[in-house]
Amino acid sequence: MRRHFENSDDVVAALAYARAQNVALSVRSGGHGISGRSTSDGGIIIDLSQMNSVEVLDRATGRIRVGPGARRGHVARALAQHGLAMSSxxxxxxGVGGRATAGGPGYLARNTA
Ligand SMILES: Cc1cc2nc3c(=O)[nH]c(=O)nc-3n(C[C@H](O)[C@H](O)[C@H](O)COP(=O)(O)OP(=O)(O)OC[C@H]3O[C@@H](n4cnc5c(N)ncnc54)[C@H](O)[C@@H]3O)c2cc1C
Known part of the structure; x- marks a missing residue:
């Protein structure tokens, strides 16, 4: 079963439902993870892709609020409107959700060589 979720109430309800089932539970943001943990065969997938809002809270400090299903493109477009960019x-x-939990490389990332 695959459902799209639009807010945290949907996710809370899905988690409550999932707890009552004897099936695998997966969480998906951008779906780029190669571990396969964001997908499921016969289980429940909480697909967060509709929760993709990006808010610039403070231009001066670069503080932003990002929905768990936002992709890097969503974030980059929103930041560009404020003259900001990501460092990786x-x-x-x-997806931001997977990057936040698994990390990732990028053009402006720190050189560790
Ligand atoms: C083709 C390709 C290109 C890539 N390019 C880049 C790149 O340019 N830059 C870069 O930094 N990295 C890149 N990566 C690596 C990428 O950052 C990681 O694979 C990242 O984990 C993918 O995140 P996702 O949300 O898209 O994937 P998903 O498959 O949705 O999620 C990955 C893992 O995080 C978990 N997860 C996702 N969202 C949440 C959440 N909200 N809460 C808790 N857990 C969550 C999932 O359950 C899963 O275990 C690339 C990977 C691929 C396959």
Missing amino acids: GGCGDV
């Missing part, structure tokens, strides 16, 4: 990442389809 090159693929606009990668």
